[in-house]
Amino acid sequence: MSAPPSRPPGDEVLRLKGETMGTSWSVGAVAPAGVTETALLAVIQPELDAVIAVFSPWEPTSEISRFNAAPAGVWALSQAFWTVLDASMDLADDTDGAVDPTLGALVDLWGFGPPGPRIGSPVPPEDEIAAALSVSGWRRLRLNRDARGAVQPGGMKLDFSGIAKGHAVDRVSEALSRLGATSHLVEIGGEMRGLGVKPDGQPWWIGLEEPPGAPSARTVAALVDIAVATSGDWRRAFEHEGHLYPHTLNGRTGRPIDNGVTSVTVFHASAMTADSWATALTVLGAEEGLALATAHGLAAQIVVRTEAGMVEHLTPAFVAMMDEEEA
Structure with missing residues (x-):
């Protein structure tokens, strides 16, 4: 049986938000006495700026x-x-x-x-x-x-869009912990990492992103020392002649995915790892993706559009996590 999370370092949740990497970010953090929102921002913003300076292809000097x-x-x-x-x-x-x-x-x-x-x-x-x-x-x-x-090799272009946001979440989380704000929830463009608990002892409850038209009620999860990432075909896509072209590309074909996967959610201790695995499982598809995620012990949910509607596939680790939270 795992040990209960340690007491948060303060009695108040400080909340900040802003924009970065073409999306929004938000932080809820319990900080030690004397640490203000300004002090939190002073450690958050440099991490966000550093990620852009290294990984943004939109910045010509990155x-x-x-x-x-x-x-x-x-x-x-x-x-x-x-x-x-x-x-x-x-x-x-x-x-x-x-x-x-x-x-x-x-x-x-x-x-x-x-x-x-x-x-x-x-x-x-x-x-x-x-x-x-x-x-x-x-x-x-x-x-x-x-x-x-x-x-x-000449002419090759790297792209980290399937991992950079998760990396940024981890960096911000680690910076907050170094400041002493060891209980916090960091979110960047839907990728999240929660450490510790809130002052009332409650975990950081979050609603998992669901694809538009999902028939089931929104799943709620507790983020205590864990991260979650969701890859969805509704986030960035275009439609042409009745066909949806999502931004997730299959390097084997050179084309956007066309396997029916509309959403993949992965839990992992690292937001960067969760982010990259969500992309991988989206490309692999329900059958191959579910088998590989299960083999690696990942807590993953794969949602597929079918003629009969949306079908949800869960790994054993995902089911066990949900059962534990409902117990």
Whole structure:
């Protein structure tokens, strides 16, 4: 039986919110005596700014933009860049490329990157898809661990949209803990991490994101020393000739996913890991994704659109978590 969470460091929940990475963020934190909202923001904002400075392809001077524009060669990376890239490559290996950090050219091609939506037909022609695929693929990216560097083969564009928000959540959470605000809930664009409990002893209760039209009641979960991430096809997508094209791309085909998966939710101690696994399971689909998530002991929910309506698939760890909260 796990030990109960420690008493929070104060008697009040301080709340802050703002915008970052093209989305919103919010924090509820129980801070030690004397720590104000201004002090909390002073540790939160630098972490958010640092993530943008490293991982935002919308910023032309960011580290990822510089790598993407670099000529062929070995390029040294910052520790933050290396940590996220290394984690992405490990998961690419575990999922046979369902998470692939090298799909930036395809992201741009399909209108989801910094260049914006395509002019004319939103669906690119086959030859342009093939050209983008030719400079993509996680197996083509080589890492130099001794130099903490990556080999730019020429023309490759990295993209961390499936992991960056979770990484930012973890960074903010860790910064708050260093300040002494060890009980908190951090949320960035729907990805969340909760540590400790509130002053009244209650956990950080959150409602899981549900796809539009979901028939079931919204699931409520307690975040105590755990993170949750949801990948959904309604967040960023376009419709063309009656077909939905979500922003999650399948690196094997060079196209947006078309497997019926509308929503994937994953719980994990790390928001970055939960975020990346949610993307991977979305690409893999219900059958393959559920089997792999179960094999890795993940608490995951996969929702699929079918002709009969939405069907929910749960891993054993997810079911056990829900049973524990209802007990």
